[in-house]
Amino acid sequence: MPGKLKAKIVAGRHLPVMDRASDLTDAFVEVKFGNTTFKTDVCPKSLNPQWNSEWFKFEVDDEDLQDEPLQITVLDHDTYSANDAIGKVYIDIDPLLYSEAASVISGWFPIYDTIHGIRGEINVIVKVELFNDLNRFRQSSCGVKFFCTTCIPQCYRATLVHGFVEELVVNEDPEYQWIDRIRTPRASNEARQRLISLMSGELQRKIGLKVLEMGGNAVVGYLQCFDLEGESGLVVRAIGTACTLDKLSSGSAPNTNTHMHPNTAPASNACNSPSKDGKEPVFVEDLPSSSGPPTPFRALPTSSSPPPFSPSKPCSRQSSSSDTDLSLTPKTEEPHSVRCRPGIFLCPSSPILSTDTLSLPGSGSVGCGRGSNPRATTSAPLSSIQSDSALLRKSVSFTEDLLLAASGMGSGGSAGKEAGPLRTLLRQQTQTALEQRGASSSGLLLNAREFPFFTLTSFPPGFLLHVGGVVSARSVKLLDRIHNPDEPETRDAWWEEIRQEIKSHARALGCHAVVGYSESTSICEEVCILSASGTAAILNPRYMREGCLDIGCTDHRFEEPSPPNCGFCHIPYDELNMPFPAQLTYCYHCRRQKVPDVLFTTIDLPSEAAVAGKGCLIQARLCRLKKKAQGEANATAISNLLPFMEYELHTQLMNKLKLRSMNALFGLHIQISVGENMLLGLASATGVYLTALPAPGGIQIAGKTPGDLSSEHISSIQKRINDTIAVNKELYQINPPELAEEGVGSPIPEPRHRSRLFRSHSESSDELSELDLSHGKKDAFVLEIDDTDAVEDIHSLLIDAPPPTGFYSCNTENMPGISNWTSGVQMFTSVRVLRLSNANLTNQGLNKIFTDLCENLLKSFYFKLRSMIPCCLCHLNFTVAVPEEELIQVTVTAVAMTYDKEQTQEKTAEKPVNKGSLEAEEQLQFPLELCADSSSSNIQTASKISGVGESTNMSPRAASVDYGSFADRCSTWLELLRLKAHTIRRGSVKTSRRTQSLAHSVSSLERCSPLQEGRSRSLRSSRSFGGSSVTVVKMTPLSFLPGTRIIKYLGIINMFFIRETTSLREEGGVSGFLHSFIAEVFAMVRAHVAALGGNAVVSYSMKECVFMENPNKNQAQCLINVSGDAVICISETDQESSASTANTGQTGGSETDGAT
């Protein structure tokens, strides 16, 4: 009995009238957890009943606590007939299960009915008393924290990042059970809601178990998805990154000062670079002096003791968990032993762990587990997977750059040919990799090693060494009924295949890790497309566990860290043995390493990257018709189409990138949706100009058959394109720093490079129209017009209207070039469904319609949010679906944030604060076995470096210390304590930085005051609203809120709702129905956050929005799944009020933090 759950029903308000005769309601409440139910008294004849019930107590296993939601049903008592249900509230009590989060859930919850929507509110108090569980065989994982945020959460520090965790549970969908024919829609919906709630609870618990086994205490970048497979069942799956997090708390411990990181006020200088600065500090540890094999006790955080259960947890799992890797691990090789490696790093929990693991035989030494890698054999090379796959499965998987290489080719067939040699290459590489691994890798951290994937999208400086490019894999599967829910092996095997493929792609790019990793599905009838994508990368071996002999020491390049602002652009693969043809030049920053001409990634722009101008949202949109078919034929048709779609999407992206005069994409997300008679592809990314990469060439139009089109026509198109490029350069303020001696700075061996450089010269002098064709088609990115389709394509390229003045847009966490956010935040969700009335549409026509749909949506947003100008739409997340044959549905969630226009200029010059990577390096440790396959090849490139001008290397990077923000920071109450630490750090930084900082500091000081005023004003207004009974809850898909600092994470919000109506017309048609449903979902999220004591949701996302309608029957149904992190954040400028918030704020949640 490790837990006692207590619930008290206080009151209700705004209840609906249930008794027509009296216009009143006789309400009572049923409180149910597991199989236990309690009831309150009936409160007769009131629409605002006061029950003030006793405490209902449930004594339950913590396993149930994790899985089950607390279910509260409000009913209307009826003496003669059955009691009518008014509605329900499901409360996820998971946030109460770990000590650092909320301590009580208390507040008003909307009473929700799947048929009628919100019907009044109910005031509930929920508490949990948890007893320590010493049972080694327990199934629960209470205490593991979950974060949706894809970076290290603001008030935490990562001491260890353990790696990839995944889990998947399946069940029958209640909607498709036989009983559904005889029960009411309401009962069916409720069964579904409850089941999904249970399943996600179970999923979270299982993932938590894995994390505990790996020795972690948290999952960051937790991504949970539902696959509604219809007849064949319901799949809930999740991926995440296991970490050991330390809370950077202002505990009352005496050693606060030494322990506290000088920069613990993460967002305190957010006016300069909110997200970046917000995230960085958490990775960095104490003072620079605490590096090296240090005193573990010093690092031991006093206030944030290790989570209650994690250390003592052995790894015996008896759960029916589906994945095979961990359970294959021999028991003797406890994952623990890894954690207790002779600590070069201060892992706060390691002292405890070591005592624990010492008792385990053979776990004392680090190397003990080595040499046996039971899983090595299973990770077969890519090619064999492809040939072996039993099911119908035509794998389509391209690495980003491969596609680029193939861009000159016209047909997918040749792409396939291209893949041939690549495949052999892959095989070679993977095999060597495997050999290496087999020889040297330890068999302990199988999961992490098996898939060195990270769902994180932003990293501390110095962590990410090189980025190879996007790797993605898709596979088409035929769904069949899941016969045994307890053995979800099929689905697991599917994902396993895909992940293997991703891994081998990464290898092919010479990378040992995949970052910004995500998975998704698209289902239509019995066909399912599984997709995974990420960014191949090399991570800094310094962050890795000592003893990974196969990395690091052989690599000279790592000895000499490359400049942080361009290092990640340097190619990780072997130049002489490139996996695909690419055009390389020397880095325009350091001139020592090679860089590609374009870089596509799925991650956020690293904070230290040097960019010119602003970023912008770039989208490629594509529709492809397909014949209706069934079963295998259908799947074959789809998988045949996929490569063409990917290719075209990439071509579009590339063209649009060039058109905007940019050379890199971040946050690339490609979605391919399948419908009965068409496939939709939508690729979104944020384009930027990285100054380390060569300037993009223009676009050259060429008529392939001159007879077809008049040269006049071509030249007019050419002119339009050139004009657009010029306009875009202006618009996004892309003025890359001129490099003085371009030609002579570095030795350029191949003539190819010279010509490229020359070309970029000619562009910077704005002579675009005179671009000479003789530079070769490869170079100048030639678009050939050979038929009318091509003309259409080019026209559609030019259709994309730039955002109106005052607006910028991006789909990443940070907007490149803008960082001085002000406090205006508006999160929104928009859904648009288009009905295609014309039955015989062409691909071209469809493309046009789809493109217009997306463009019009953006235009609508700009118009609606015009009052926020100057503002930026961040994290624009488009999802497309084909709900029915003739319908296209686009769902967008994004946040509009205001910024200070005046400061933009300065800020672009002033690069984000560089927390010297040295410092960061010492703090992080990744017990990962990341194999730098390419490491040996790097020696050559490294040795090539001769004395290249240092000055060019440094010049574009401006000052990194911002005294203005420092002053700002000092003012916050928490910071005063850390002042001392600050000063020390400041000193050290100052010496390491160069000039310029002074000038900037002055300007930033000046900026400070008006901004503060603005903020405090906004704060006051929010205070006054707080005075009313409803707490303001801000929501954002980003991991931060501008102008505020997150002081506490209260737990994950993961909610699933179904809404159905049989009176569609009466509810205002489909739009009215969905409008109110989305508003209701927002309301319920806000209510739950407020009840936890929070005032914001960060990393909010709407994972699923499935809408079905039947207007003839006057019916519609919609399913929505949302998730995010509930937090308490305080304004960073307002110190007193922050203290008072902590005190007066809801539910004692914040007291522990405010203790100083």
Place this chain on the structure above:
Amino acid sequence: MSVELDVFVGNTTIMDEEVYQLWLDGYTVNDAVKVRMEGGVMDECEASKDVLLSDTMDQYRTFQMCERLLHSPAKLANQLLFQIPPHRQIMLIERYYAFDDTFVREVLGKKLSKGTKKDLDDISAKTSVTLKSCRRQFDNFKRVFKVVEELKGPLVENIRQHFLLSDKLARDYAAIVFFANNRFETGKRKLQYLSFQDFAFCAGQLISNWTVGAVDNMVEDMDVDLDKEFLQELKELKILITDKDLLDQHKSLVCTALRGKTKVFIEMEGSFKNLSRGLINIAAKLTNTKDVRDFFIDLVEKFIEPCRSDRWSAADMKLYLTHYTNSAHILDTFKHQVVWDRYMGVVKSCIFKMYHD
């Protein structure tokens, strides 16, 4: 190809005040789009007509969903469905309860019944306020009336607290409720020149001086009914016109005071007895509900019109009434000073307000 569904939902509910006004004014979506296009909002953000249409639809839907809450504004503050900043909430309520003076002028003093509601299309045609808007305003009157009818305490304060309205608007509603309750006749041709604000002012005077609440505030509940006892006492004033001596004495006192101070002295002197009779008769008849209804028309017919035909200026009028009221105090045999003051105070200020073209 058609847009089947199109919604935009913000975490903070987005509301455009201009569109809100169009919605309140009863414009259809298409008309509202036209108005907005003419207003030049399209240039602001390079919007197209489609964008404008989509935005207008979204906003209209939002307002429709909010309307239920606006019916009991107190709910707006603690509902969870829409996150609306407080200043916005105030704006929403204030505008929702705002009304057109031309419209209210038409229904002022009428019974707020279904019958009246049926006539709204005529009123709509006459005032060129859209029928939709008329209905909203009428329903607002009715709703406020229903709520305050059963409440204790001061009328204005009740309205302000229950409907979270500004002081000004609460007073206007008090006037409307008061008029509707007492069914004052305001529709006669002779009263057409009076605006709603004139009546609202008078209503304020009546409420604060002649109702039960005026003497015995908070104890008695009805601020909307006139003080019956007081109306009864008004009969006593008749002595001022029935007693010949008193009448003459009064006249001479007034005339002495007025002599040389006005150009229309002769006319004043000449019509004194008529005017005095007029005012006192109005007072004496107020016990009859029917005559209460005719209070304003009587004031116009018995006092304002004669004066106007004699070309009194507003200043003359003020002067005359001041002395007329004050002189009564000097009359030794006149014992009803308190009632007199209570009566004349209101009548005086009403006439001041009503004496214009």
